[in-house]
Each structure stands twice: as structure tokens, then as C-alpha cells.
Amino acid sequence: MDEEEQVAAALAAERESLANDCRADAPRFARLLAPDFHEFGTSGRELDYGTALRVGAEMASEGEPIEVRNMRGRLVADGVVLVKYTSERAGRRSHRTSLWRRGDGGQWQIFHHQGTPAAN
Template sequence: MTTISADQGSDDPQVAEAIAAEYETLSPDCRADADRLRSFLAPDFHEFGASGGEIVFEGTAERVASGTDPEGEPITVERMRGVRLAEGLVMLKYTVNIDGRWSHRTSLWRRAAPGRWQMFHNQGTPTSPPTD
């Protein structure tokens, strides 16, 4: 289960769909299933990870799945919000805690088909736990 707090909903259906897709990729069930996670990643997926590493599509879903315990500590998400940059293109911003490590995240999602979104870029920047 993904813990959610202080999210901002969206009146824009495209932003709402991208937010739902982002939450799915953060769920332990999705993260533990390489095929399921892979369906949310665009073939040109690229990430600058909070670890400082640069990550591409090839092998990402398998690496995440092998390191995910579906019964482990849930991911905490705070202040998820998004903006539509263009038709079928959404940017999301939020703060996340994964295994005690906090990071600010930005992801870019593009609509691959009606109701189907794929992440093509993610950026994670380490941060301290929120103080509020």
C-alpha cells in the first residue's frame, strides 16, 4: 500500500490520469511485477535517480521488481501535484520517502493511448524529511 498525504487533486482529467498512473508505479504490487511496471515506462524512459545514477528503460522494471518486497515498508508520497504542459503531456511533482530516504520527484508522462499513460522521464533529488 502506498501512503498518501496532502495531495492536490486535479480538475484536469489528463493530470488526474497521470497522477493515478504515478501512484500505480509506486504501489508495491506494481513495483514487484516487472511486466506490470514495464507497461508504465515508455521505451525512451530516462531517469536521473536520487542516488545520482542515470537509468534507462532497459532492465529498469526487472531491477525494481527484484528489489521490491510487496510486504515491505510502504512508500510515502506527499504533495503530489501536476500540470498539463501540452495535449497528452503532464508533469508531476511530489516528495517521496522510500525506505527512509526522502527525495523530491518530478516525472513526465505522455499519453500513449486514450486512458493509457507512460512515464518517459523521472528526476529524483535527495532531501531532508519534511518539518511540518
């Protein structure tokens, strides 16, 4: 895969991971999270793989979609893409970064995410 294809694949995976229908489908959402997943959430909490699956399902059940603005990506190494964007949900805006890596089978998985509250 060239640089443009890798970035496009990671951006598509990020968008999928944010969709309520994905988060509500535990096996589908789990495929997008690396086993060593780690997150510093906007709430200030640290989340691991299991906690992220649970929180994602809870958010999906609330029904409010995550709105995304200015999503972009950059290849930082072959098979590793940094994704940046601003999200809004329930009136809260956050700046977000994610690190995605391509596994041996070609599947993209997020292994680190950070959310920072944005000034309104």
C-alpha cells in the first residue's frame, strides 16, 4: 500500500469506529481495537481494551451520533497512521488523535487514542 492508501484506510476505520451501529456491535467494534489499546479520554479517564468496548456500547445505546469535523491523517511509519479531528457529541467538543496500525492480515486497528476538551 502506498502512503495515500494507508491514510485513506485508517481514516475509513476511524469513521467506522465512531458510528453507533459499529459500537453497538461488539464483535465489529472489537476488530477495530488492538488488544493493547489505550485511551486517555476527554473525561480524564484512562481506558483499556475491555473498558473501551463497554463504554463504546454504552455511548451507542444513548443514540446520539458523534459529529466529526476536519478529519485528516498522516503516515508516521509504514503501517502506522496518525488521525486527527474535532468531535462533538451532546454539546461537548473535543480535539482527538488516534494511532492506527495495520496488522499482518491487513486489518487496521487503533492502538492509542486521546481526547482533549475543546474551548467552545
